[in-house]
Amino acid sequence: MGPVARASSYMANVLFPRGCAGCDRPDEILCSECRVLFDCGLSQTLETATMGRWFACGWYRGAARQAILSWKDHGDEECERPFSVALCSLAERVGLPDHLGGASRDRVLIVPAPSSLASMRQRGRRHMMPLATGLASYLRERTGMRVRACEALENKGTAGRSVETGGTAQRSQRLKGRIVVREKFLLKDKAVILVDDIVTSGTTMRRCIDALSLGGAEVVTALSLAHTPAGRPAKAGRHFSSEI
């Protein structure tokens, strides 16, 4: 950063100090109270994954929802760090490093669930890639295995900007057959961990896993920052169990 940019950044911080992405508490990227919301450790059955379950850091509601929206749709890239930490903590908590270490595999890939081209253009960035890269480097360090993040999937569907629009059936229909493995990626003999920001009905996640499996990958599990159960998020107990 040059002196002018540094001065501008300093002035911006003095004039407009940032607040917590979740609750707007002053001088924090994500305050400790909001960080705790990403430390719930939720899990649900996922038959098509070798771990048999998928996991989420927390619920998509309240301040957690606010923080995710600030990061995802309003360009608050400083949240990458705390979110990356949350995802790595989740991986550790559910025993992912041990699970990976127990098998001989050519390579482990961390694959983000792909946004549609329209959503990506709107944001101007691939928001899940820094988190996928963070998780890859953590798992590399932790297991000594060859782990890397890559965008092996492509979403050819129409823009599904908000997770809150459309019913499950509608969304399912819209995404049907639209998630594909990019041609240059050879997934045979690769172990894949899918990562996503928000899992709602799980339809997108399952489509991603179908595409990865079809490409020859062995899907280990899926990790997401947050989960919104279909229907009423506040009373989701019977749809979703926190069993970790």
Ligand SMILES: [Zn+2]
């Ligand atoms: Zn906060």
